[in-house]
Amino acid sequence: MSIRPRKHTQQVLVGNVKVGGGAPIVVQSMTNTDTADIAGSVKQIIELSNAGSEIVRVTVNTEEAAKAVPEIVKQLTQQGYNVPIVGDFHFNGHKLLEKYPECAEALSKYRINPGNVGKGKARDPQFQQMIEFAIRYNKPVRIGVNGGSLDQAVLTRLLDENRQLDTPKPLPAITREAIVLSALESAAKAQELGLGKDKIILSCKISNVQELISIYEDLSNRCDYALHLGLTEAGMGSKGIVASSAALGVLMQQGIGDTIRISLTPEPGAARTKEVIVGQEILQTMGFRSFTPMVIACPGCGRTTSDYFQRLAQDIQTYLRDQMPVWKDKYKGVENMEVAVMGCVVNGPGESKNANIGISLPGTGETPVAPVFEDGVKTVTLKGDNIAAEFHALVERYIESHYSSN
Numbered sequence: 001m002s003i004r005p006r007k008h009t010q011q012v013l014v015g016n017v018k019v020g021g022g023a024p025i026v027v028q029s030m031t032n033t034d035t036a037d038i039a040g041s042v043k044q045i046i047e048l049s050n051a052g053s054e055i056v057r058v059t060v061n062t063e064e065a066a067k068a069v070p071e072i073v074k075q076l077t078q079q080g081y082n083v084p085i086v087g088d089f090h091f092n093g094h095k096l097l098e099k100y101p102e103c104a105e106a107l108s109k110y111r112i113n114p115g116n117v118g119k120g121k122a123r124d125p126q127f128q129q130m131i132e133f134a135i136r137y138n139k140p141v142r143i144g145v146n147g148g149s150l151d152q153a154v155l156t157r158l159l160d161e162n163r164q165l166d167t168p169k170p171l172p173a174i175t176r177e178a179i180v181l182s183a184l185e186s187a188a189k190a191q192e193l194g195l196g197k198d199k200i201i202l203s204c205k206i207s208n209v210q211e212l213i214s215i216y217e218d219l220s221n222r223c224d225y226a227l228h229l230g231l232t233e234a235g236m237g238s239k240g241i242v243a244s245s246a247a248l249g250v251l252m253q254q255g256i257g258d259t260i261r262i263s264l265t266p267e268p269g270a271a272r273t274k275e276v277i278v279g280q281e282i283l284q285t286m287g288f289r290s291f292t293p294m295v296i297a298c299p300g301c302g303r304t305t306s307d308y309f310q311r312l313a314q315d316i317q318t319y320l321r322d323q324m325p326v327w328k329d330k331y332k333g334v335e336n337m338e339v340a341v342m343g344c345v346v347n348g349p350g351e352s353k354n355a356n357i358g359i360s361l362p363g364t365g366e367t368p369v370a371p372v373f374e375d376g377v378k379t380v381t382l383k384g385d386n387i388a389a390e391f392h393a394l395v396e397r398y399i400e401s402h403y404s405s406n
Contacts, residue, residue, distance in 0.1 A: 007255040009226045010197045012140045015084025015108035019124060019201060019259050020226030024289050025252065026259040027279040028055035030088070036064035036074070042075045043391050044272060049083040050274035050325050052280050052291055057086040057297050061185045067216045067348075068099040084108030086142070088115040090149075093127040104137050106163070109201075114186045115149040123153070127186070131193045140199040141190065145183045146232055150175070155181045176211060180219050187225055200225050201259070205232035209247045209270030211228070220256045224262060229257040237263040241278050243383045248282060277321070293320045293337035295349055296358070303363035304343035312361070312388050313341035316395065320396040331403035339395060340373075349373070374398060 011021025019026055029048045033040040035058045060066055073085055088106040088154060089096070094117075096249050097104045110130065118126035134141045145151075155178040162168045183202045190200060202225045204215045212231055219228065231247045234240035245260045251257050260282070262275040280291040297313035298304070316339055328336050339356035342348030344363025352358025352373040359382070361370045370382040382390050 004253060004255045004257075006101040007220055007224075009224050009258055010200075012198055012201055012226045014086070014140055014201075016056055017023070017084055017227075023258070024027050025257060025282065025283055026054045027052060027276060028057065028086075028259055028261050029053040029272070029276050029279075030057040030261065030263075031059070032266070033058075035059050036062065036068050036252065037176075038068050038071050038075070041068070042079075045076060045083065046079065046081060047086070047271070047273055048276055049081050051276040053273075053276045055084045055086060055108075057261075057322075058090050060087040060089055060096060060103065060107075061091075061094065063099070064180060066096040069100075070106040076361050086111055089113075091118075091233050093117070094126045094133075097130060104133050104139075107139065109140045109142060111144050112133055112186075113144050113146055113149055114154075114182050115146065115151040123151075124189075125188065128193055131190045131195050134199065135188075140201060141195065142201040142203060142228055142361040143183055143186045143190065144203045144228070145186075145204065147175070147178050147179060147211075148232070151176060151182045154178045154185070172211070176215050176218065177207060179206070179215055180222065183299065184223060187223070197225065197366065201228050202226070203228035203230065205230050205263075207231060209243055212247045213250050216256055217254070220254075226258045227256060228259045228261070230261040230263055232263055234263045238338070240264040243342070244278065246280050249286060250335055252283075252286060252288065257314040271378040280332070288389040290323070290335040292324045292335055293339055295320065296338060296342075296355055298347060298351070298374050302341055303346065304363075305364050308388075309341055309343035309361045312359075314393065315388065316392065319392070327399070327403075328404065332401055332405050334399055334403040335402070337399070353377075357395055359387075 006022060009020040011023060012019045017026055031041055031044050033044050035041055041058060042088050046353055048056050069226040085107055088111045096253050112130055117123060133385045150398060157180050162174050187202060191197060204219055206212050208280050229248050233242045236243045248260055258297055261278050264275045266272060283289045284291055285293065295313055295317040338355040340352045340358030341350050342360045345366055348360030352360050353376045357374050359370050359372050362368050370387050371378050372380050372382060
């Protein structure tokens with residue numbers, strides 16, 4: 001199955017990053033530091049940026065956080081990082097933007113949740129106030145509806161209308177419509193206030209895979225705003241990765257989505273950068289973008305009782321990813337390279353020939369030699385105790401000879 005053309009959406013410029021309008025799908029992330037902790041926030045943003053996050057969102061929930069934002073952006077700039085910083089506002093965003101104009105100016109985008117912008121009579125004036133700040137400072141806005149904080153006024157209205165029908169729709173259908181309508185009505189209101197379509201990104205996040213797919217299919221059919229995809233509260237570990245991959249993969253295959261975030265719950269002690277890597281790998285394995293050389297490795301079986309090939313594959317993959325911040329400007333196209341690390345003779349030589357460079361390590365009972373293939377041709381056979389180090393050097397030599405711009 002071929003990749004379907006992306007659905008046309010309005011392009012939005014977030015800092016120096018293009019979102020929508022046919023631009024490559026953007027990977028973004030969010031810090032989990034206290035934004036008021038300037039040093040900690042700067043450190044994590046740099047880590048996320050180095051991992052490949054092209055936009056980073058921070059929580060702006062207190063006066064201390066709002067005061068910290070300009071200094072965070074300043075320190076990032078001084079260290080050579082121009083990654084756009086997005087302010088995530090709930091409940092009191094209108095007050096913080098008014099009181100701290102330096103924060104409003106320093107941010108590259110505002111994220112507004114229609115369900116948390118205000119209640120009752122306060123909702124519309126507070127939403128209007130935030131849009132007016134976006135217009136004043138020429139900032140784009142993501143109107144981000146979330147199923148866990150859905151605007152109850154919209155839901156109540158639709159439920160009342162549904163009761164009047166001869167055949168009322170089931171509650172899940174009404175809830176989906178409320179989520180989509182909340183986003184569309186808020187966007188229309190923002191445009192009425194003077195915010196251009198080229199300043200609006202929409203998202204409608206929930207934690208159920210099938211519901212998320214249905215919502216975005218509907219949203220995409222009803223507008224041409226740039227769309228941010230994400231399965232909210234995806235969960236931990238493999239569950240969060242699988243759920244996000246399933247939902248976003250189905251949508252992107254249909255041409256839906258301009259920017260993504262993988263909302264993983266970090267495991268204790270795990271790096272925040274995991275969500276960035278997962279986002280990149282989803283895009284790269286689906287053929288949308290390339291970020292870092294990919295390592296092809298077999299799963300292992302009774303023929304591969306040694307973990308030698310597993311350790312070598314992990315070592316090579318870690319090395320390739322760690323080097324990408326240095327390589328991305330030095331070696332043009334290196335992100336498209338494939339490296340095969342195989343564990344026995346069954347598929348090893350074939351997969352190694354198909355990769356740019358590959359090694360077929362000996363399996364159980366096989367001759368203790370490891371043929372290396374470069375662009376389909378066997379170039380050398382490695383033996384002895386230094387196979388890992390020698391293959392590492394061959395990979396480096398291949399990169400230097402095939403991708404160097406010098």
